[in-house]
Amino acid sequence: MAEPPYGVIWNRLKRGRVVPFLGAGASLAARPAGACWDPDKPASLPSGAELSRLLAEETSFPFTRPNDVDDLATVSSYYCDMNGRRVLRERLRELLVGDYPCSALHHFLASIDMPLVFVVTNYDTLLEQAFLAAGRPYDLVIHPADRRDYANAVLWWPHGAAEPQFREPNRLEQDIDLARTTVIYKMHGSVCRDSARWDNFVITEDDYIDFLSRMTTHTAVPSLFSADFRDKSFLFLGYSLRDWNLRVVLKNLGREQAMRTEAQGDGPDDDELPRSWAIQRNPSEFERRLWEARGVSIFDVDIDEFIDKLHAAAEGGRA
Structure with missing residues (x-):
């Protein structure tokens, strides 16, 4: 079985050339193997x-x-x-919302000393907690699915802000300098630990239909981020392509990335698109084929093992 190119991934990460995507499996990385979720006495987040x-x-x-x-x-x-x-x-x-432990994955990502855009499709705040524990600043951007009065906006928390500001998705360029600022972008909403007022969830069928329809008109993902994605590798952690809505999101992101890359060059060329990677335990043949069709190399590796070896590559590079 092929191993992920740990050295390549780390070299691109430390240079800000990777966009990490955190899916449902990333939030379960801290759960002990074989442990069951008990809603009455939860020790971890549910799947x-x-x-x-x-x-x-x-x-x-x-x-x-x-x-x-x-x-x-x-x-x-x-x-x-x-x-x-x-x-x-x-x-x-x-x-x-609870005192759930961050995993080695979250702590490692929070330790990277380079401004990055993190795309998170989970509703929890584990990544934010890891950044706070590390004393690392970040801006937070959330899709406001539960605020119909701001349906065509995003919620933006500059680092340290107690309340968000509403911004049109395609005007964040005026507020955020990605060369200096790490951003956690909660594409499908999030709980807000400090106030239920700002809880937002893309979770029902209507929510997904609305979000995906906005993707087709380029009003879902802020242009600041989609422009930044065009020459970056994607690192998918804890994702499964069994969900149709995720497949549509990835297809739209990939199409926009290809269009922007083609516009910059002389014509379409697969070699111009940076390679992306997916880390997923026990992917089905169906999922393997879908990842590969999207130009993503899929690796059957446990997230904890992946982070251990990526950390070793980072330590070797720092030596």
Whole structure:
């Protein structure tokens, strides 16, 4: 089995040439192997399927096949329709805000002494906690799915700000200098540890449809970030391509990256696009083919093992 190119990944990371994407598996990296999630005494965050099953049970979700209850977008839609958006949002906050441990992954990423853009599609705040523990500054940008009054804006917290500012997605260039500033971009919303007022979740089917429709009109991902992505490698950590919404997001990001690269050169050339990587344990053949079709090298490696070896590459490079 091929090993990830740890030296290449680290060299590009330390030069700011990589955009790390953190998926659901990244939030479970600190959970002991074989440990089960107990919603009454949670020692870790739930997986998407665990969260979906709990919501399905609480709202008496009607299903015909056992795996229907694992579809978080569908279950959340039903929960919202039956109980209201506020009840769903409050329940998510109860389940996602807690003293959950950061993993070696989060601490390692927070230790990189280079401004980076981190794209996070989880609702938790583990990466932010790791940055705070390391004393590293960062700006926070969140997609405001629960603020219909600011549907065409993003929430922006400059480092140290107690309250966010609303910004049009394509005007952040006036506020953030990516050459100097690390940004955590919560593409699908987030809980806000300090105030439930700013909790936002892209979680129901309608939420995803709205977000993806905005991607097609280039009003979802701020242009500041999409422009920055054009000559960067993507590092996908903890993602599965079983989710159709993620496949659409990646397809749109890849298309925009290719269009921008082509506009800069003489014509389309696969060699002009930097290679990207996905770290995923036990990917299916279906997922392997999808990653490869998107120009992403997939590696069947546990996240903890990957971070250990990436850290070793970093230490070797610093010696």
